[in-house]
Amino acid sequence: MARIGVFICHCGTNIAATVDVEAVAAAAREFPNVAFATTYKYMCSEPGQAMIKESIEDYNLDRIVIASCSPRMHELTFRKMLKGTKINPYMLEIANIREQCAWVHTDRAKATEKAIDHVKMAVAKVGKDKPLTTSTIPITKRALVIGGGIAGIQAALDIADAGFDVTIVEKEPSIGGHMVMLDKTFPTMDCSACISTPKMVDAGAHPNITLKTSCEVEKVEGYVGNFEVTIKEKAKYVNHDLCTGCGLCQTKCPTKVPSEFNQGIGTRPAIYIPFAQAVPSKPVIDPTCCLKLTKDKCGICEKVCPLQAINYKDETKYTTEKYGAIVVATGYELVDWAKMYPEYGGGKYADVITGLQFERLVNASGPTEGHIVRPSDGKEPKDVVIVKCVGSRDQNKGKSYCSRACCMYSAKHAHQILDKIPGSNVYIFYMDVRTPGKGYEEFYDNTRADGAQYIRGRVSKIFKEGDKLICKGEDTLLGKQVTVEADMVILATAMEPAANIADVAGKLGISIDSDRWVTEAHPKLRPVETQTGGVFLCGTCQGPKDIPDTVAQAGAAAAKVMALLNHDEMETSPMISSVDQTKCSGCGYCVEVCPYKAISLIQVPGRDGNRKVTKTVADVNSGLCQGCGCCAATCRTGCIDLKGYTNEQILKEVDALCQ
Amino acid sequence: MALSEKDIELKIREEAKKALATGEVSCVIGWTTTRFPDKMKPFFAETEAECDELVWNKYCINGTAKYALDDRYPSKKFAIIARGCDSRAINRMLKDKQLLRENLYIIGVVCDGKENPICEECQHKNPLTYDVLIGEPVPEQIDEKRFAEVEAFEKLSPDEKYEYWAKQYDKCIHCYACRNACPACNCVECYADQYRTGWQGKASDRIQNQVYGLTRAFHVGDRCIECGECERVCPMGLPIMRQTRKMLKDINDLFGDYECGMPDDAMPVLGGYTLADPDEFM
Numbered sequence: 037m038a039r040i041g042v043f044i045c046h047c048g049t050n051i052a053a054t055v056d057v058e059a060v061a062a063a064a065r066e067f068p069n070v071a072f073a074t075t076y077k078y079m080c081s082e083p084g085q086a087m088i089k090e091s092i093e094d095y096n097l098d099r100i101v102i103a104s105c106s107p108r109m110h111e112l113t114f115r116k117m118l119k120g121t122k123i124n125p126y127m128l129e130i131a132n133i134r135e136q137c138a139w140v141h142t143d144r145a146k147a148t149e150k151a152i153d154h155v156k157m158a159v160a161k162v163g164k165d166k167p168l169t170t171s172t173i174p175i176t177k178r179a180l181v182i183g184g185g186i187a188g189i190q191a192a193l194d195i196a197d198a199g200f201d202v203t204i205v206e207k208e209p210s211i212g213g214h215m216v217m218l219d220k221t222f223p224t225m226d227c228s229a230c231i232s233t234p235k236m237v238d239a240g241a242h243p244n245i246t247l248k249t250s251c252e253v254e255k256v257e258g259y260v261g262n263f264e265v266t267i268k269e270k271a272k273y274v275n276h277d278l279c280t281g282c283g284l285c286q287t288k289c290p291t292k293v294p295s296e297f298n299q300g301i302g303t304r305p306a307i308y309i310p311f312a313q314a315v316p317s318k319p320v321i322d323p324t325c326c327l328k329l330t331k332d333k334c335g336i337c338e339k340v341c342p343l344q345a346i347n348y349k350d351e352t353k354y355t356t357e358k359y360g361a362i363v364v365a366t367g368y369e370l371v372d373w374a375k376m377y378p379e380y381g382g383g384k385y386a387d388v389i390t391g392l393q394f395e396r397l398v399n400a401s402g403p404t405e406g407h408i409v410r411p412s413d414g415k416e417p418k419d420v421v422i423v424k425c426v427g428s429r430d431q432n433k434g435k436s437y438c439s440r441a442c443c444m445y446s447a448k449h450a451h452q453i454l455d456k457i458p459g460s461n462v463y464i465f466y467m468d469v470r471t472p473g474k475g476y477e478e479f480y481d482n483t484r485a486d487g488a489q490y491i492r493g494r495v496s497k498i499f500k501e502g503d504k505l506i507c508k509g510e511d512t513l514l515g516k517q518v519t520v521e522a523d524m525v526i527l528a529t530a531m532e533p534a535a536n537i538a539d540v541a542g543k544l545g546i547s548i549d550s551d552r553w554v555t556e557a558h559p560k561l562r563p564v565e566t567q568t569g570g571v572f573l574c575g576t577c578q579g580p581k582d583i584p585d586t587v588a589q590a591g592a593a594a595a596k597v598m599a600l601l602n603h604d605e606m607e608t609s610p611m612i613s614s615v616d617q618t619k620c621s622g623c624g625y626c627v628e629v630c631p632y633k634a635i636s637l638i639q640v641p642g643r644d645g646n647r648k649v650t651k652t653v654a655d656v657n658s659g660l661c662q663g664c665g666c667c668a669a670t671c672r673t674g675c676i677d678l679k680g681y682t683n684e685q686i687l688k689e690v691d692a693l694c695q
Numbered sequence: 696m697a698l699s700e701k702d703i704e705l706k707i708r709e710e711a712k713k714a715l716a717t718g719e720v721s722c723v724i725g726w727t728t729t730r731f732p733d734k735m736k737p738f739f740a741e742t743e744a745e746c747d748e749l750v751w752n753k754y755c756i757n758g759t760a761k762y763a764l765d766d767r768y769p770s771k772k773f774a775i776i777a778r779g780c781d782s783r784a785i786n787r788m789l790k791d792k793q794l795l796r797e798n799l800y801i802i803g804v805v806c807d808g809k810e811n812p813i814c815e816e817c818q819h820k821n822p823l824t825y826d827v828l829i830g831e832p833v834p835e836q837i838d839e840k841r842f843a844e845v846e847a848f849e850k851l852s853p854d855e856k857y858e859y860w861a862k863q864y865d866k867c868i869h870c871y872a873c874r875n876a877c878p879a880c881n882c883v884e885c886y887a888d889q890y891r892t893g894w895q896g897k898a899s900d901r902i903q904n905q906v907y908g909l910t911r912a913f914h915v916g917d918r919c920i921e922c923g924e925c926e927r928v929c930p931m932g933l934p935i936m937r938q939t940r941k942m943l944k945d946i947n948d949l950f951g952d953y954e955c956g957m958p959d960d961a962m963p964v965l966g967g968y969t970l971a972d973p974d975e976f977m
């Protein structure tokens with residue numbers, strides 16, 4: 037017979053003010069198999085824990101219920117406490133009488149009644165608890181970083197500096213991401229390339245870092261500590277082992293297409309190094325526009341290459357490698373504003389540009405060598421309108437969230453224009469100005485002092501009249517319509533996750549929210565973890581943010597990876613699902629619903645009457661299972677149990693509540 | 696020209712004999728006569744002579760497909776005489792991985808309805824899956840009244856609904872006939888048969904009967920092929936289809952047009968996980 041101890045916490049006055057804890061203890065003493073029940077001011081404190089341990093000895097308890105805060109808070113604390121006693125750490129149930137009772141009720145009598153019910157259920161459940169033991173799995177001490185923006189680079193450098201091998205998989209021909217496209221960075225206005233390219237070079241030269249550019253993740257198998265990742269390397273058509281990056285080929289290539297790096301302002305050849313500071317600084321051929329590959333003509337690069345590095349027959353290659361941890365750093369893209377906002381010309385006016393295009397325009401190594409000129413006619417604009425929140429904070433047409441960097445980079449852009457073009461005017465249409473960062477408000481103040489004119493309201497229409505772009509909007513502070521005749525318009529367009537994030541998330545078994553941002557395991561307490569063990573996140577793949585936040589998050593993710601890789605093996609949670617294969621029908625619905633791909637159908641020998649047969653049954657991979665319980669809920673036969681939350685235990689709780 | 700009832704019967708016998716003659720088929724599942732002229736019964740023809748006992752008329756009502764589950768590890772194939780509903784039942788069990796297609800030889804027969812009220816609502820007179828087909832395919836009708844009964848019932852107050860079902864389940868005798876006939880109820884061991892798990896009380900009282908009815912409705916909810924066998928076999932006349940139709944109606948409302956037992960790859964709506972599944976509540 038079980039001997040249950042019930043410990044009811046006051047949590048100071050957090051619980052005791054609303055719940056009559058003594059009445060709960062008195063009620064608990066009457067529940068079946070309860071050998072001892074008491075209350076204490078702070079159960080989680082040192083003396084609280086000591087009292088529980090003593091009671092276990094004194095009353096010969098073999099399992100306990102702690103009625104306190106959410107198990108998310110202290111279940112682990114109490115499990116650790118039990119490690120030093122004769123009771124298995126899993127012979128413990130938490131009745132959450134704080135968050136689910138005291139904090140959400142005001143009526144003391146009713147709250148007490150509810151708390152008693154919670155305890156009653158926990159007592160019923162703990163009676164069916166079984167000792168569980170953890171097992172260990174070995175850890176492959178290598179990390180994979182997906183995405184080579186500043187987030188991915190920083191995370192990789194930190195992990196590599198700690199002595200672990202890291203691979204960066206970057207889908208573009210160079211690492212660097214968006215940061216290297218920027219001109220200056222707020223609030224300190226240091227040159228973006230000057231601070232990001234040294235990091236790119238470090239990543240390229242680090243003995244522990246392998247760069248895999250023009251690569252994507254094709255398949256992910258395995259689990260925390262033991263991922264097996266297939267990486268797809270797109271054909272580069274240039275043998276990077278031979279190529280020295282002399283760049284002769286790009287000067288001879290006759291093809292010209294819009295340059296991605298320069299955001300369509302300016303062109304690049306078909307064989308190209310994306311930008312001067314690219315890492316690796318070696319070219320690739322774009323097969324969609326190369327004359328040799330599309331029409332079997334030209335072939336000039338092959339002729340001029342002094343090292344015979346050109347290979348038009350190059351093919352997609354696949355390699356499979358093992359990693360212990362994965363960091364997702366796939367970053368952001370800008371929304372396709374032209375589709376969302378036809379009233380801004382829908383892309384038909386060359387002088388309505390995005391913030392990122394402006395970054396290329398003011399950049400000394402950009403297509404205009406840093407001269408701010410209109411893309412249409414090369415003239416210097418005098419009157420510039422900046423429209424903020426294009427696609428952000430717009431539930432009707434765009435995204436409901438705030439893109440966070442735009443307030444600051446718009447102030448930066450205004451400052452740059454006013455600084456570089458004497459006598460210019462900048463009008464910024466805004467909804468709010470948000471400057472929550474160190475030195476940010478001061479930066480915004482300075483921009484206003486520079487003469488930037490902030491108009492509160494959205495722009496409703498932009499159209500062309502002669503040489504001018506007419507911007508019509510409302511000044512909501514004055515309550516009147518305003519019209520600004522501009523030479524150029526810069527749209528601060530919303531960030532959105534990388535286009536293929538759903539695909540990446542699917543392969544990794546991590547989830548994304550309705551806006552497709554990668555979901556962290558807990559928004560406050562586990563901000564760089566995902567729900568899948570061993571998969572971490574950093575940077576703008578998780579949500580819009582600026583560089584300081586991105587880099588800080590990258591360091592945090594790296595620290596988590598290091599903590600994991602520092603062990604030779606790791607404990608796995610025993611609270612995972614298990615299949616009673618004697619009952620299993622082999623229907624495979626659990627396989628379909630498992631978000632972690634932890635279940636597979638296997639063949640086992642069995643009996644059907646007096647015949648020996650081969651049965652198909654479900655089998656859980658204990659390394660992959662995260663204990664979410666989806667399978668248990670799906671199984672109609674009820675032959676899947678989540679250890680620690682077995683069907684029997686849940687039914688006992690329901691019975692207790694309904695009694 | 697459409698085949699007469701007699702022509703079809705002869706063709707069925709012919710195809711049944713051919714199937715047995717291959718040596719790969721152990722028996723042909725169809726119907727034969729009983730001592731009542733208006734009652735046919737399921738029949739398993741194992742020899743050429745027995746094939747001549749197979750019949751086809753408007754009283755061939757029982758579903759044929761589920762009998763294939765009687766031997767889950769057959770050494771030879773089952774040949775099944777399959778109408779539209781039977782072919783959907785087969786698709787159901789194939790998708791639920793309870794049958795293997797290579798263990799089946801399906802003799803499809805175009806059916807224009809039997810002496811069975813559900814046939815008036817039939818949307819699939821033509822078999823959807825078969826190895827040979829008897830009869831010319833006919834145009835299908837859309838059943839406009841598929842959810843009419845449920846819609847009318849939804850208008851009742853919760854109390855009225857409860858009262859209605861409570862009375863119905865007072866009649867239920869816990870015989871599990873509905874489950875035994877249902878092609879979607881194909882678990883190796885039904886939850887209701889398990890002892891000491893706490894799922895299903897064995898008493899036949901209002902509460903336990905309702906628990907059974909509700910659980911069964913949810914278990915087949917997104918997989919019901921609407922053959923109506925459950926309701927037909929119920930000895931106490933419970934309107935069981937009204938439950939499954941309610942589930943299907945809700946699924947149609949939430950997920951778009953939905954029908955089960957089709958020969959496609961689509962998984963039942965509640966039996967899958969995709970990244971597009973909204974999880975903002977997590």
Ligand SMILES: Cc1cc2nc3c(=O)[nH]c(=O)nc-3n(C[C@H](O)[C@H](O)[C@H](O)COP(=O)(O)OP(=O)(O)OC[C@H]3O[C@@H](n4cnc5c(N)ncnc54)[C@H](O)[C@@H]3O)c2cc1C
Pocket residue numbers: 182183184185186187188205206207208211212213214215218220221222223251252253365366367368369391392395441445448534536540574575576577581582583584586
């Ligand atoms: C106009 C503009 C101006 C800005 N100015 C500033 C500023 O002044 N100061 C500041 O702090 N912040 C600024 N920001 C914000 C800054 O750009 C971001 O905070 C930062 O670049 C985010 O870095 P990241 O590594 O998360 O993402 P990214 O830079 O987007 O990097 C992601 C990388 O992952 C790669 N990738 C994506 N998907 C895959 C895949 N499936 N497989 C492999 N690789 C993949 C991408 O190619 C990319 O290289 C500005 C943003 C904009 C739009």
Ligand code: SF4
Pocket residue numbers: 612613629630631632633634635656660661662663664665666667668678
């Ligand atoms: S509990 Fe089941 S569904 Fe959840 S991860 Fe484990 S095996 Fe998959």
Ligand code: SF4
Pocket residue numbers: 873876877878879880915918919920921922923924925926936939
């Ligand atoms: S109609 Fe009844 S017997 Fe037919 S599949 Fe649906 S629940 Fe089963």
